Amino acid sequence: MNDYRKIKDIFIEGNKFDYVNLxxxxxxxxxxxxxxxxxxxxxxxxxxxxxxxxxxxxxxxxxxxxxxxxxxxxxxxxxxxxxxxxxxxxxxxxxxxxxxxxxxxxxxxxxxxxxxxxxxxxxxxxxxxxxxxxxxxxxxxxxxxxxxxxxxxxxxxxxxxxxxxxxxxxxxxxxxxIKSISIEELKLYLEKKLVYHNLFNYLSLLHEPQYKLIHKFAKGNLRETNKLLYKTFEICEYYENNEPKKLNPKKLKSKFLEMAALDLRIIDD
Structure with a gap:
C-alpha cells in the first residue's frame, strides 16, 4: 500500500529543496x-x-x-x-x-x-x-x-x-x-525531490502521460507543480482511506491530476 500522506507532504509550499540542481x-x-x-x-x-x-x-x-x-x-x-x-x-x-x-x-x-x-x-x-x-x-x-x-x-x-x-x-x-522548466527538467526535479526525501520508489507511479499532464497544468512552474501534486496526493490519500479499490498502486491515474487541477481552478469543468 502506498503512503500518499507521506508523498503529499513533500510538496508543501515552503518545503526547502535545492532547485539549483536544475x-x-x-x-x-x-x-x-x-x-x-x-x-x-x-x-x-x-x-x-x-x-x-x-x-x-x-x-x-x-x-x-x-x-x-x-x-x-x-x-x-x-x-x-x-x-x-x-x-x-x-x-x-x-x-x-x-x-x-x-x-x-x-x-x-x-x-x-x-x-x-x-x-x-x-x-x-x-x-x-x-x-x-x-x-x-x-x-x-x-x-x-x-x-x-x-x-x-x-x-x-x-x-x-x-x-x-x-x-x-x-x-x-x-x-x-530564468525560464520555465521543460518536461525533462520536470522529471529530474521530481526524481531529485523524491530521492531527497527517501521516497524514490514512488517515482514508478509517474509515467510519460502523467509528466505531460503535470507540465501542461503547471506550465513548467515549480510552485504550481508543487501545489498540483500536493492536491493530487491529498485526493489519493482520501481514496486510500475510503475507496482504495479506485487506486492503482503501481500507477497514478491521470484522472486524479485532473481532479486536482479542477479543485485548484487550473482547468474548468
Whole structure:
C-alpha cells in the first residue's frame, strides 16, 4: 500500500529543496555570479512567478555574504527614506540620523562611507516590480555613485513585460532570464525531490502521460507543480482511506491530476 500522506507532504509550499540542481537554475546562478564580478551597477534577473528567482537570490546571498559586503531585501520597500535607512542600519549597525530630505540623508551617507573606507556594497532586491518608480530612480542614482551595486529580480508575466518599463529598459546593464522548466527538467526535479526525501520508489507511479499532464497544468512552474501534486496526493490519500479499490498502486491515474487541477481552478469543468 502506498503512503500518499507521506508523498503529499513533500510538496508543501515552503518545503526547502535545492532547485539549483536544475539546468535552468544552474545556468542562471553561474551567470549571476559572473555578472557580480563585473563592474556593473545594475543587474536584472527576471522570469515568470514560480521559476525559482527568490531561491536563487537567497542562495546567492548565503554563498557570498562571507566573501564581500552584501545585503538582501526579500520584501519590497515603498518609501525611499525607509529603504535608505534600512541599508544604513545594515552597514553601520546603528540608527540613521534624522535629516530633512532624502538628498541630505544620502549625502551624509556617502560621506560616512568615504570616511570609514566602506567597500562598495552589493544589494539584492527581490520583487523589484513592486517598487515605486520614484524609488527605482533613487536606486539608479545610488548605483551611479559606484558605492552600490544592485541585483533586482522581477516577474515576467503574460500581461505585462516589466522590461518594457522605462526605468528598467534603459538602465539595466545586464539582464538574465530564468525560464520555465521543460518536461525533462520536470522529471529530474521530481526524481531529485523524491530521492531527497527517501521516497524514490514512488517515482514508478509517474509515467510519460502523467509528466505531460503535470507540465501542461503547471506550465513548467515549480510552485504550481508543487501545489498540483500536493492536491493530487491529498485526493489519493482520501481514496486510500475510503475507496482504495479506485487506486492503482503501481500507477497514478491521470484522472486524479485532473481532479486536482479542477479543485485548484487550473482547468474548468
Amino acid at each position: 539546468t535552468q537554475s544552474v545556468m542562471a546562478y553561474k551567470k549571476l555570479t559572473e555578472a557580480l564580478k563585473k563592474p556593473l551597477k545594475l543587474i536584472l534577473l527576471y522570469g515568470k512567478p514560480g521559476t525559482g528567482k527568490t531561491f536563487l537570490l537567497t542562495k546567492l546571498y548565503n554563498d557570498l555574504k562571507k566573501k564581500y559586503p552584501i545585503i538582501f531585501f526579500p520584501t519590497p520597500f515603498f518609501d525611499e527614506n525607509e529603504f535608505l535607512a534600512a541599508i544604513y542600519k545594515k552597514i553601520f549597525k546603528q540608527e540613521p540620523p534624522k535629516t530633512d530630505s532624502f538628498d541630505a540623508f544620502f549625502k551624509f551617507f556617502i560621506n560616512k562611507m568615504n570616511k570609514e573606507s566602506i567597500s562598495p556594497i552589493t544589494i539584492l532586491i527581490d520583487e523589484a516590480q513592486l517598487y515605486p518608480p520614484a524609488l527605482i530612480e533613487k536606486i539608479r542614482l545610488m548605483a551611479d555613485t559606484r558605492k552600490f551595486k544592485f541585483l533586482f529580480t522581477v516577474h515576467k508575466t503574460d500581461e505585462e513585460d516589466v522590461l518594457a518599463k522605462d526605468y528598467f529598459k534603459t538602465r539595466i546593464w545586464e539582464t538574465i532570464e
